[in-house]
Amino acid sequence: MQLSYFLQLLLNGTVAGLGYALIAIGWTILLGMARLVNFAHGTMYMLAAFVTWYLMRMQGFEYLPAILVSCLVLAVLCIVMQHMMARQIQTQDLTSIMIITLGISYILTGAAGLFFGGTPQNIASPLRALRLTVGDVRLTGLDLTIILVTLIIYAAVWLVLRRSRIGAAMRALAEDGKLAQLYGINPALLLGGIFAFEGASVALAAGLIAPRAPILTTMGFQEVILTFVIVVIGGIGSVPGALVAGLAIGIFISFFSALVSSAFALSAVFATLLVFLVARPSGFGKGI
């Protein structure tokens, strides 16, 4: 293999992998800090992509404001979900939460199909047109943005969790929500923040990643599954773990698709996941 080809595959994998990590950050926090799951995560990614597309195409929004509004919409949607599931969240009834979020996922897919139609659409990100070359390796402005934004978001989240009162409160909440009240923490408010972040971060990810390919209202399954894999391999709620896992999966898929078969790339990811789960059930990361 030529070096430039190798580097190109590595870069493609890095962009894709950091993209997966960006999609997964909300879930990582949701699971790590609140011990909750959201199987509507992938559908929310789809919805955010269409909200961004709709705002740009139908409402004349610029790219960046469209993403910001989509972040807001998804944050509100997640807070609504939080309130719908308040009782199940209180009792940590994960089975019901899984079913409710799956239900919401199907409803959102249906609603999006009705509203946005069944044809593939393209989000016209101006960053895509920006072509950069480093030696023989090519990337778009959008690729570079994905890399930078993901690294910045992960660094910011890590700093907030490690160095701020909110981070300490989240770790307290994750460990013992009842006891947290005796330290002046409002669990419902903090949980609202976590849900809002889950929605906003998946919308940000969609705004940056979805323009790379045509979007369909039926998409979302691959995103939720990859997120799940990243969160598990990353060590259930570990922030650095999710970043490393996302990156590893992206690079793996890039090389596997190019050198072996793109049709089986996802199957190979799952095979690796199974091996991983059997061999190292606790994942890469230790805590956050």
Place this chain on the structure above:
Amino acid sequence: MTTGAAVMSCRDVSVRYGASVALHDMSLDMHRGEMIGVLGANGAGKSTFVNALAGWSRGAAAVSGEISLLGRSIARVKPHVRFRSGVALVSEGKNVFGRVSVSDHFRLIRIPAPEDTRFRVTADEIFELFPRLAERRSHLGGQLSGGERQMLALACALLSCPRVLLLDEPSIGLAPMIVTELLQTVRRLVDRGLPVLLVEQNAEAALKVVDRVVLLETGRKVLEGGREVAGDSRIQDAYLGKRKE
């Protein structure tokens, strides 16, 4: 020792867990500079009572009756808000976070703006009171000894500038010497004005430091009085009953 109107008071507070009543019509006033001991056998309703004052429960406690802080009703106020308005509870059992560092425990506490009706302890004073905590700043709660955990929980409660301090069996699992030391530390805070409600299974240790005693039996107040009630047969029974266990 006590001065002026009650800082915190409760009237006819009852607590139910589902159908069973764990506390019946409890009334009590707490004054500045006063330390009240709540005594009683296991299951008498002591924790149920202090938890109700803090509006807090690990289970599903239904509280009725009136609870007020500085004359204002707080009966419907959520526990985290009660804490911020000055009701600090060091709960029984697990009362620190195992996976949160000592310094992050302190970071959790929002220190209120200066106000003379609140008891003020600075972080420096806390470390003076509990030098062990200063040494263990970077340790996780789960890495501390039982005594250090009690100190940490107490230190966090004090850092919040409480108007009242509720302590639920702080001596459980501690060596007798540490218990004496801890209770004397608390007594000095009381002498500086902080009202303290102390739930204690160790009646002998409690009676050395409290001003007043309330005895609970199966969810009812059966005795209330000054330290002189120590000789009362019911206290003796409760205490001796413990010793036989």
